[in-house]
Amino acid sequence: MPMQTLFAASLLAGASFAAVAAPATAPAAPSPATVVAIRYELDESSAERIEELVVDPIERSLRELPRVQAMRTTATHRLATAELSFDGGAGEPDLAEVVARLDRLRLDAGIAVQARSVGLRPCRLACSGENPSL
Numbered sequence: 001m002p003m004q005t006l007f008a009a010s011l012l013a014g015a016s017f018a019a020v021a022a023p024a025t026a027p028a029a030p031s032p033a034t035v036v037a038i039r040y041e042l043d044e045s046s047a048e049r050i051e052e053l054v055v056d057p058i059e060r061s062l063r064e065l066p067r068v069q070a071m072r073t074t075a076t077h078r079l080a081t082a083e084l085s086f087d088g089g090a091g092e093p094d095l096a097e098v099v100a101r102l103d104r105l106r107l108d109a110g111i112a113v114q115a116r117s118v119g120l121r122p123c124r125l126a127c128s129g130e131n132p133s134l
Contacts (some may be wrong), residue, residue: 033085034090035121036083036119036120038080038081038084039046039079061101068084
């Protein structure tokens with residue numbers, strides 16, 4: 001086989017292999033920011049009392065955490081929620097610090113906490129803007 005034919009055949013084989021081995025990739029969609037989400041289920045029906053006796057103390061306890069960019073809180077019938085966004089996204093160390101601060105938080109004796117959950121999740125609320133309370 002002449003050298004040119006061998007060269008051309010190897011080029012074709014390489015091009016064919018490259019086409020099979022390198023599938024087209026779409027640009028990766030940006031991953032959503034991760035936040036610390038807090039949820040308290042309470043034995044209290046007044047949103048105003050929940051705001052005063054649960055949400056306000058949570059805000060005071062967490063607003064000075066390093067790297068917190070925004071905090072969104074809500075108080076409704078039997079429920080208090082908060083979402084904290086951190087510069088660069090929240091991670092396990094941020095979650096641990098939030099849990100430690102919430103564990104030290106002493107709520108009013110008249111408020112009965114039925115359940116509390118704290119975890120990392122994709123951003124839903126706090127990433128859309130700044131919290132005036134921060």
